[in-house]
Amino acid sequence: MSQSASNQSLHSQSNLSDAIGTGLPPSSLMQSQISNGPNHVSMQQSGQNTMPTTSLSMTVSSHGTGPGYSHTVPASQNVPMQGQGSIGNYQAATSHYNSAQGGSQHYQGQSSIAMMSQSNQGNSMMGQRPMGPYRASQQGSSQQYMGQEEYYSEQYSHGQGSSEPMNQQYYPDGHGDYAYQQSSYTEQSYDRSFDDSTQHYYEGGNSQYSQQQAGYQQGAAQQQTYSQQQYPNQQSYPGQQQGYGPAQGASSQYSSYQQGQGQQYGSYRASQTGPSAQQQRPYGYEQTRYFVDQRKVRVVGGQGGGGGHSFYSEPRKVFGGPDGGNGGDGGHVIFKADQQMKSLSSVFPFYQGFHGERGGSKNCYGANGAHVYVKVPVGTLVKEDGRVVADLTQHGEEYVAAYGGAGGKGNRFFLSNENRAPTFFTPGEPGQERVLHLELKTTAHAGLVGFPNAGKSSLLRAISRAKPAVAAYPFTTLNPHVGIVHYQDYEQVAVADIPGLIKGAHQNRGLGMAFLKHIERCRFLLYVVDLSVPQPWIQLQDLKHELEAYEKGLSERPRVVIGNKFDLAQSRINLPLLRERVAERVIALSALTGDNLEELLWHLRELYDTYVKTEQSRGQSPVKW
Ligand SMILES: Nc1nc2c(ncn2[C@@H]2O[C@H](COP(=O)(O)OP(=O)(O)OP(=O)(O)O)[C@@H](O)[C@H]2O)c(=O)[nH]1
Ligand SMILES: [Mg+2]
Known part of the structure; x- marks a missing residue:
């Protein structure tokens, strides 16, 4: 996400300069x-x-x-x-x-x-x-x-x-x-x-x-x-x-x-x-497009065109019969998942499909209204009244949010042996109208989970080209960022950095757990703990507790514990203690100096390969970036 964020920031710059120019x-x-x-x-x-x-x-x-x-x-x-x-x-x-x-x-x-x-x-x-x-x-x-x-x-x-x-x-x-x-x-x-x-x-x-x-x-x-x-x-x-x-x-x-x-x-x-809040943002924040992970949208399908009402007439054929054509159907409003979209920020609150055209004389049918396609990011959930009605997880997947109304029938349609000159016709039907809630759940392979200041963003910067903000105060990261780790065989692993969790996040402490939904779709978890703080294993317990409070079994996904800030003296004392107390593999590294990042990258690849194999054995296609 953050790679794209940087792209977006470029875009937004250029857009803005365009705006300035024009x-x-x-x-x-x-x-x-x-x-x-x-x-x-x-x-x-x-x-x-x-x-x-x-x-x-x-x-x-x-x-x-x-x-x-x-x-x-x-x-x-x-x-x-x-x-x-x-x-x-x-x-x-x-x-x-x-x-x-x-x-x-x-x-x-x-x-x-x-x-x-x-x-x-x-x-x-x-x-x-x-x-x-x-x-x-x-x-x-x-x-x-x-x-x-x-x-x-x-x-x-x-x-x-x-x-x-x-x-x-x-x-x-x-x-x-x-x-x-x-x-x-x-x-x-x-x-x-x-x-x-x-x-x-x-x-x-x-x-x-x-x-x-x-x-x-x-x-x-x-x-x-x-x-x-x-x-x-x-x-x-x-x-x-x-x-x-x-x-x-x-x-x-x-x-x-x-x-x-x-x-x-x-x-x-x-x-x-x-x-x-931007006053305190360290850099670059102003130029990026805001990350939006939920939107309320009202969608209305296009109105169907009315049926035509006319009678054919020409010299020597004065009563040529009814020839009013049918009206065109209204256009749908369709959500379409697009890999290029990274947030719901460009989704407007209201969409209306195009109306169908009215039927004409000489049996001319009205044209159908065009569909309106709304691009949404992959991983968008569509909810109506709290119920999930669609989950767009694949690029190109579509969901018809509002159907356009059917076109009306022209008077020609009502021609029968009983009624040779029907004068009636029907109007077009109105389009469907719905209020939908869109919710984005970031789809990445791995999720970085950790306390604020543990160094998650630093780590993402170190292993990918993503550039999430890093600063020495908690809650620097306010939106999820996704970085892509590139391997030499062109495999790509997407890693999501989400805002820091603290104990009690599920009771809305800190930034709450609204961001945990972005972890929900991660196939494996990278728990990041700050090795330099006393008793880092407590952090790990708390993190797992929060994940479990959000969704049972979430903390048990394939995972690895990353002991960050290994360059600090205290970390060297804490590392063996941590290893004693946790069952998972612990990779000690320093996101700041880049020490031992290779071990993480190799292990990440192992996790990814396992995931791909599991998906393929199930006959499903693994998520690719
Ligand atoms: N010494 C040392 N400092 C680090 C290391 N990794 C990160 N830091 C520092 O820790 C602070 C927090 O780093 P961030 O990457 O912003 O931490 P975060 O986990 O993303 O924090 P939030 O976004 O607030 O959740 C920054 O001042 C970093 O420079 C490390 O390996 N060694
Ligand atoms: Mg951060």
């Missing part, structure tokens, strides 16, 4: 629009065409600097931010901007959640703020915006900064324009490491805001000189406020802004359950 407005487009001055419509259109959702970018812009500034933000009205912010505040912000702007509609969208908890502050700051230069910078904007264009285009030429894909990842529902905003304004971020970049998410808004402030204070011409010099200050508002010096109103305004923004992002992050 989804963001090209700089030339930006230029033409921007240099037109406050051309609301065109900007908005570009926002809608290229970036279909409203985003937090408005947050920063609309709040911070008010109307003029907002022109630079691609925005759309159609996606309100209620889901992420407080609706009440959003509305307050809207009215605020309407009054300031004379009701240009797209400011409603732009203000969005920007004003969360800030509408009052915003109003008061409008009163305090010296509006003259501010408006001037907005109106006389051709120069100013030209300056910004240069800035944009320069930024776009830098193009592929790490922050952009990452931000897209933050907002899978299309907050690309926020990413765009940030990348446009914070050149600094390109040089940063990933960890910094995640922070940059917050800082970007500030920096952008600060630039605008600088522009307003210094006049339009100055805006061309956005430079790195400003950036050192951008993250700290106190510094900025000093810079603004005499602008009393401004300083209070900005401090309130800062406060408000913090709240706003706080609430936003809270609503994003997955990514919020």
Whole structure:
């Protein structure tokens, strides 16, 4: 899985860069629009065409600097931010901007959640703020915006900064324009490491805001000189406020802004359950597609086409008889197991089959609706009301999740000796509708089972090309990863690394036992124990206990005990003690230094060969990777 994860990460990178290439407005487009001055419509259109959702970018812009500034933000009205912010505040912000702007509609969208908890502050700051230069910078904007264009285009030429894909990842529902905003304004971020970049998410808004402030204070011409010099200050508002010096109103305004923004992002992050944890992820996490091992899907087959209703008629054959053809059948929704798919993340919550076409005159039958194929990973269980209805364990296996409705009959169908001119026909039947639960159980040959920090991921990295995250804190691994061990005779053994188990996992301690289902399909088990901890055999007992609690007999699969961290001094004392106490074969090795990995690899191969032979003797084909 993790090999594929790395592939996926590559894919996602390329996708994202595609998105950046195509989804963001090209700089030339930006230029033409921007240099037109406050051309609301065109900007908005570009926002809608290229970036279909409203985003937090408005947050920063609309709040911070008010109307003029907002022109630079691609925005759309159609996606309100209620889901992420407080609706009440959003509305307050809207009215605020309407009054300031004379009701240009797209400011409603732009203000969005920007004003969360800030509408009052915003109003008061409008009163305090010296509006003259501010408006001037907005109106006389051709120069100013030209300056910004240069800035944009320069930024776009830098193009592929790490922050952009990452931000897209933050907002899978299309907050690309926020990413765009940030990348446009914070050149600094390109040089940063990933960890910094995640922070940059917050800082970007500030920096952008600060630039605008600088522009307003210094006049339009100055805006061309956005430079790195400003950036050192951008993250700290106190510094900025000093810079603004005499602008009393401004300083209070900005401090309130800062406060408000913090709240706003706080609430936003809270609503994003997955990514919020990413702050601590050591690396690479942001660019990978999320691993999803269960999904609820509603599937509806296509509606059958109605029957035709017509009578044939031509000169000299006026009563030619009924000739309405039958309608086409609706298309099915079909789940198809695909080896390329590694998680259920690309499965949507709803699928609808194509409808059949209506029957026509002249006995023309309507075309059948096309089937919709949904690719799912091999090892996907399909459940309905808690009952397993399908188990897709082979590549290419299909399951018809929802049948399309049958097409209706045309009036020709009802022609009989009793009724030579039937006028009735039947409509198409509706497609079947079901709500199904998909559940993925990783299919690998061997499963690494161990306590957190035992070194499972390190071991997988050492024996395969998979790159699961390794770190010195527990629960580094949150999703199963599969790595492939390649042998010289081209046999491949798949090894799954699952998140660490602890004592009581079956009572939902630690990460619980939700991940044990990924072990369920492993043909043999590799128990990984940390030899350097006191009494490592206790770990082994606990692990077995947990596996048994999950499924009886699971811990008794063909297995081997791996004593990891053999390079540490304590391990050498513990190893003989462990060997005395456990019945299984113990392979002592060090995933870190690579000591004695060969023994594991040979033994793994033995286990695999035994498995293949057993399957073949049963007349079944062994799972191959
Ligand atoms: N000295 C030594 N340290 C090791 C060895 N193997 C792993 N480690 C360290 O142990 C720590 C945990 O390693 P991981 O591979 O992340 O452990 P894990 O079992 O995957 O942990 P979780 O994902 O949290 O379940 C890391 O700091 C590794 O560098 C080893 O053979 N020797
Ligand atoms: Mg791990």
